Amino acid sequence: MGRTPDPQRKYELISDSVPYVLSNGVATLSLRPLAAHLDTSARNLLYHFETSAKLLELIMDEIKLREIESLKSEIKGTNTELEIKDVVSHHLESFKSTLRAYVEYSFSISFENAHRRSYLSDLISKWRDVLQNQVSADIATSPWVERQLDAVFGLVLEKLAEIQS
Numbered sequence: 001m002g003r004t005p006d007p008q009r010k011y012e013l014i015s016d017s018v019p020y021v022l023s024n025g026v027a028t029l030s031l032r033p034l035a036a037h038l039d040t041s042a043r044n045l046l047y048h049f050e051t052s053a054k055l056l057e058l059i060m061d062e063i064k065l066r067e068i069e070s071l072k073s074e075i076k077g078t079n080t081e082l083e084i085k086d087v088v089s090h091h092l093e094s095f096k097s098t099l100r101a102y103v104e105y106s107f108s109i110s111f112e113n114a115h116r117r118s119y120l121s122d123l124i125s126k127w128r129d130v131l132q133n134q135v136s137a138d139i140a141t142s143p144w145v146e147r148q149l150d151a152v153f154g155l156v157l158e159k160l161a162e163i164q165s
Contacts, residue, residue: 016037060102060119074087075134105119131149
C-alpha cells in the first residue's frame with residue numbers, strides 16, 4: 001500500500017490552483033497545463049486527488065469559500081439598502097472571473113457529478129445567509145434580500161448566455 005498524500009501539500013496545490021483556474025477558466029481546464037503552472041506533474045496531481053474531477057471540485061469549493069468570506073467582510077458594517085447594494089455591485093465587479101468560473105463549472109460540464117448539480121443552489125444559499133446575517137434585521141427580513149439574490153444570479157445567468165452563444 002502506498003503512502004497517503006500529505007494534507008498540507010494537497011491544500012497548497014488547491015490554493016495555488018485558484019488563480020490559474022480564475023485566469024484560464026474551467027471549461028478548458030486540463031491537467032497538464034495546470035500541473036506545469038504548479039511546477040509539478042499531472043501524475044502527482046492524480047496521486048493527491050485521484051481524479052481531475054475531484055481536484056476541480058476542491059478548487060471550486062476553495063473559490064467559493066474565498067468569495068463568500070470576501071463578501072462577508074465587505075458587507076459587514078453596512079446599514080442601508082443603498083450601502084449594501086453598492087457593496088454588492090463592487091463585489092460582483094471584483095469577482096467577475098469567479099462568476100465566470102461558477103457558470104462554467106455548473107453548466108458547461110456534465111451534470112453527472114452531484115457536486116456540480118447542486119453548486120449554484122449551495123452558492124445562492126450561502127449568499128442568502130451572508131445577506132440575512134450580516135445586515136440589519138429590518139433589511140434582512142424585507143423582500144430586499146430576495147430581490148438582490150434575483151439580481152445577482154440573473155447576472156450569472158446572463159454570463160451563461162454569453163458563454164453558450
